[in-house]
């Protein structure tokens with residue numbers, strides 16, 4: 001695996017996600033999240049941080065486009081599979097895979113683009129605090145993209161019709177941003193056609209928040 005493995009104390013999140021990945025051999029589909037792809041395509045590649053990278057589709061996509069990526073997950077198994085795929089695809093030099101339980105540790109450094117795509121878990125990890133921490137790790141002019149589920153997926157491993165979904169306004173408010181320091185680039189709930197692991201399709205809603213830290217190159 002590229003990059004440093006952080007000293008890692010097993011946690012409830014580690015146990016839950018390790019068991020899930022170890023019990024599921026299914027490979028990734030190799031396709032980046034479409035919201036991430038459309039948001040990141042116009043950006044100039046720099047340093048990127050992918051929080052909850054799973055099997056690495058987004059990190060690998062960013063790496064192939066010239067980003068230097070730090071890809072983080074709590075599951076060593078997910079990281080090993082993601083790292084192996086990055087090697088197969090010849091992009092491993094662009095990506096450092098780091099194991100963190102984000103409830104306890106956060107990667108060092110500053111980043112030009114940070115993504116948290118479906119960084120959601122049944123094990124509480126103080127997600128709002130992690131996203132606030134992500135805002136602090138953005139360089140001036142950097143962009144944070146947060147995508148969460150805004151509707152159920154028929155193929156989700158856990159179906160709970162009572163699951164509350166945040167609105168775009170709630171998702172943005174949870175970041176507690178100083179409006180003098182940040183520009184809101186996206187706050188919405190777009191629908192899209194999504195494809196499940198067995199090829200089934202459904203219309204799904206994403207809650208999308210993209211905020212840019214002011215003060216980048218050329219800022220007044």
Ligand SMILES: C[S@@+](CC[C@H](N)C(=O)[O-])C[C@H]1O[C@@H](n2cnc3c(N)ncnc32)[C@H](O)[C@@H]1O
Pocket residue numbers: 013017033051052053054055072073074075078100101102103116117118119120121125
């Ligand atoms: C719902 S999956 C989404 C993964 C991927 N970003 C995607 O779009 O498919 C959530 C991911 O976050 C990771 N994760 C959950 N809790 C975490 C935590 N406390 N610290 C770091 N990663 C965590 C899980 O291992 C899993 O890979």
